[in-house]
Amino acid sequence: MKIGLLGCGAMGSLYGGYLSKVHEVYVCDVWKEHIEAIRANGIRLDEPEGETAVFTPKYATTDPSEIGPVDLLIVFVKYMLLEDALKNAKTMIGKDTIVLSLQNGIGNYDEIAKVVPEEQICCGTTAHGCTFLEPGHVRHTGRGITNVGTLKGPYANAEKVADALRQAGFEAAAHENVMQLIWHKLFANIAINAITALLDQTNATVAENPYEHTLAENMVREAVAVANATGCHFDVEAELKNAFDVAIATGTNRSSMLQDVTRQRETEIKIINGAVVKTGKEAGIPTPYNEVICQLIQAKQSFYLKK
């Protein structure tokens, strides 16, 4: 399969690397130094078990027009850059190209749909974790399943994508009700990301510190109520247990939002806690805890983004 990776940072390097074992992989990123390092030495991936794997994609570039249409385009660009990134990579998207989003949060699909017909979009979740180390070099921090589904497109597309991922050694499954899985993953990000970013603490503290725990619980309770108002069927106690289990399992991690504020980058708050606030407003469900934490993160990032 001809596969493109749009955004080849931490996660794009992991997926691009593994997929290049069996597929024809083209990686595209705006960061010139990183692309040059991949061209020179391949993608170096420090595996959770300790060894370093090296993968060689077919082609690495900063210019999507060099690639042409692919069968599958996986987007690992952050949400706020997604629409522009896809417009810039239009030449990679043919009428049969499947575009896959595995990004965190709720909102990526709508950004993709501004540029790509919905019939061609697949979305899902990944339980892998990755951290960028230096150009051409990333750390794989944890393994897990990749779930794929469609909202409007043919379900066969999700099966095709899951199959291509499995061929490359990923644990992957297609699902009829992918929104349920996206919400499920979101609840853990709701509990962990913004709190750790505000307090500059690792993930475990959300489960262990009583004040953080109470705040996380209140935010997850709101999020579950909102998800259920959209037609999902979540048991709030089970989701709370899962969210705190994730906090413990990834205990020493600095969450992606904490990494963003540390590097003075715009965070994904709008599609994490912000998605709960937005959907809550549409469904008439109050979400005061999520609203306050959104304002605090927006305030924090406004100081360094100067906007």
Ligand SMILES: NC(=O)C1=CN([C@@H]2O[C@H](COP(=O)(O)OP(=O)(O)OC[C@H]3O[C@@H](n4cnc5c(N)ncnc54)[C@H](OP(=O)(O)O)[C@@H]3O)[C@@H](O)[C@H]2O)C=CC1
């Ligand atoms: N890291 C993780 O463990 C996980 C991340 N995710 C999700 O995956 C997504 C990506 O995360 P992650 O890999 O950590 O992020 P990174 O910031 O490491 O990677 C994103 C890459 O996209 C590049 N980029 C920006 N604009 C464009 C463009 N127009 N065309 C091509 N590339 C572009 C960025 O360059 P630049 O930095 O110069 O902007 C960067 O190299 C996020 O939405 C996140 O929620 C999901 C699960 C786990």
Ligand SMILES: CC(C)(CO)C(=O)C(=O)O
């Ligand atoms: C699960 C968790 C919280 C792991 O750090 C994550 O997905 C993130 O940091 O965005």
